[in-house]
Amino acid sequence: MLCQSCGKRQATTHIKTILNGELKEYDLCSECANKMGYGSFFGNMGFDLDKLFGSFMDSFPTASRAAKRCQCCGSSFEDIARSGKVGCANCYDVFYEELIPSIQRIHGRTSHIGKLAHSAGTQVKIQNELARLKSELQKAIREQEFEKAAQLRDSIKELEKNNT
Amino acid sequence: MSEKKFDTLKDVNDVVISTRIRFARNLREYPFPCRLTDEKKRQVASIVKSAVLDGHSAISGRFGYIQMSELTQEEAVSLVERHLVSPEFISERQGRGLLLLDDESVSIMINEEDHIRIQVISQGMNLESTYDLADKIDTLLDEQLNFAFNDKLGYLTQCPTNIGTGMRASLMLHLPSLKESGAMGKISSSLSKLGLVIRGMYGEGTEPKGAIYQLSNQVTLGISEQEAVNNLRDIAYQLVTQERNARENLKKNITIQDKVYRSYGILQYAKLMSNEECMQLLSNVRFGVESEILTGIDLPTINRLFIEIQPATLMKNIGKKLTPQERDRIRAELVRSALMKPQVPSSHRLEE
Numbered sequence A: 001m002l003c004q005s006c007g008k009r010q011a012t013t014h015i016k017t018i019l020n021g022e023l024k025e026y027d028l029c030s031e032c033a034n035k036m037g038y039g040s041f042f043g044n045m046g047f048d049l050d051k052l053f054g055s056f057m058d059s060f061p062t063a064s065r066a067a068k069r070c071q072c073c074g075s076s077f078e079d080i081a082r083s084g085k086v087g088c089a090n091c092y093d094v095f096y097e098e099l100i101p102s103i104q105r106i107h108g109r110t111s112h113i114g115k116l117a118h119s120a121g122t123q124v125k126i127q128n129e130l131a132r133l134k135s136e137l138q139k140a141i142r143e144q145e146f147e148k149a150a151q152l153r154d155s156i157k158e159l160e161k162n163n164t
Numbered sequence B: 001m002s003e004k005k006f007d008t009l010k011d012v013n014d015v016v017i018s019t020r021i022r023f024a025r026n027l028r029e030y031p032f033p034c035r036l037t038d039e040k041k042r043q044v045a046s047i048v049k050s051a052v053l054d055g056h057s058a059i060s061g062r063f064g065y066i067q068m069s070e071l072t073q074e075e076a077v078s079l080v081e082r083h084l085v086s087p088e089f090i091s092e093r094q095g096r097g098l099l100l101l102d103d104e105s106v107s108i109m110i111n112e113e114d115h116i117r118i119q120v121i122s123q124g125m126n127l128e129s130t131y132d133l134a135d136k137i138d139t140l141l142d143e144q145l146n147f148a149f150n151d152k153l154g155y156l157t158q159c160p161t162n163i164g165t166g167m168r169a170s171l172m173l174h175l176p177s178l179k180e181s182g183a184m185g186k187i188s189s190s191l192s193k194l195g196l197v198i199r200g201m202y203g204e205g206t207e208p209k210g211a212i213y214q215l216s217n218q219v220t221l222g223i224s225e226q227e228a229v230n231n232l233r234d235i236a237y238q239l240v241t242q243e244r245n246a247r248e249n250l251k252k253n254i255t256i257q258d259k260v261y262r263s264y265g266i267l268q269y270a271k272l273m274s275n276e277e278c279m280q281l282l283s284n285v286r287f288g289v290e291s292e293i294l295t296g297i298d299l300p301t302i303n304r305l306f307i308e309i310q311p312a313t314l315m316k317n318i319g320k321k322l323t324p325q326e327r328d329r330i331r332a333e334l335v336r337s338a339l340m341k342p343q344v345p346s347s348h349r350l351e352e
């Protein structure tokens, strides 16, 4: 499909927006999408599949891609790459190796830091708590709250001891 | 989160219109929405709905549930105009539900791109408390639902662009001076290198109507919520400073002053006004207030008008469908009554 703005390049981004009280949908090339302020392929603005999976698709032979499917939702990696949509949580395990280069390209990183769901593993929870305590310790030292810093240091030691 | 170093900038509401925090979450037991039948979507909706409404938190009782397929087109579009849901959410309404807090500060979209999108909005620059509320609601839901989460990749989402924290923090900014000075293109490309994105909120093209922009974090994996929020705040304060510097130059310009007064005049007296014209004039007047060319108009009134003059919201508030010309008439009336100076009795005028 050709870009609806320039009519020249291949459309790679699907955009949904509200214009003058009405819902409008457009297919745009990445250049026009950029020009129109939809440059990022994030959020609800649709995203640029070529950028995301395109180059990566070429590096996998078609046969090996087609063979593997997620047992939970039935997606193949080709389905995911074509739609830009991962089928289910299990897909991230099944296609981890295939997805990780794109993830690296999007985020520049490949491992999570931050809030944990209650379903997270114990080990991760401990790591996370340690990181939190250490950053609080740094803050306490910076702000010269030495009594608090001492308490935090004890908690960190305790946690590290139980964890080994 | 320390805001100390920006003490001198304390009140940034001249530039920052509103704050928004959004979390993307999914239920582990169900495929993501793109792989759900309508029947399964209804199941997800009912699970999330009861998790929120039957919760034991004080906030539970303040949510209302809206089945998206039951809304009129105007009601649905108005939700987007009020920034409560995404355009994507109303493009296909079957199987989608919305939980809305009574004061509309919290909206939970069900079966958008992800099973759950928690969104909290507040006025002005308010990252800390907005984040805290979103975090609290997320924790409440996490206690009752089994979220799709992976120790390495964090919260799992339908689109890999949202994995990790699943958090998007945004600030809505009014940047008329930076837009006027032609700096937005350069700002936008340098921001993308810092993992942030800025885009026009209204209209299309490189000339967003009303000079209203949305600044958001782009990267969600490998950066904590706190760090992402802090980055966003730092960059926003830099933009505030740049906007204010650019404003100082512009406000002395007689052509700019003339434009502000003419805009104010038209807004007070026009009988018909298109959406596009109105956005531009309101933006000019807001600039006038920010730069103290105009006095006696408060920014919240203008912020409110930016939303109330939108076509679908106009019709929703009137309670019926209107032709474009009727809309232009009612829009002009609405703005006129909001901005018209109260008539000052002549005796008062003498004392001044």
Ligand SMILES: [Zn+2]
Pocket (backbone or CB within 6 Å): A003, A004, A005, A006, A007, A008, A009, A028, A029, A030, A031, A032, A033
């Ligand atoms: Zn194009």
Ligand SMILES: [Zn+2]
Pocket (backbone or CB within 6 Å): A070, A071, A072, A073, A074, A075, A087, A088, A089, A090, A091, A092
């Ligand atoms: Zn799957």
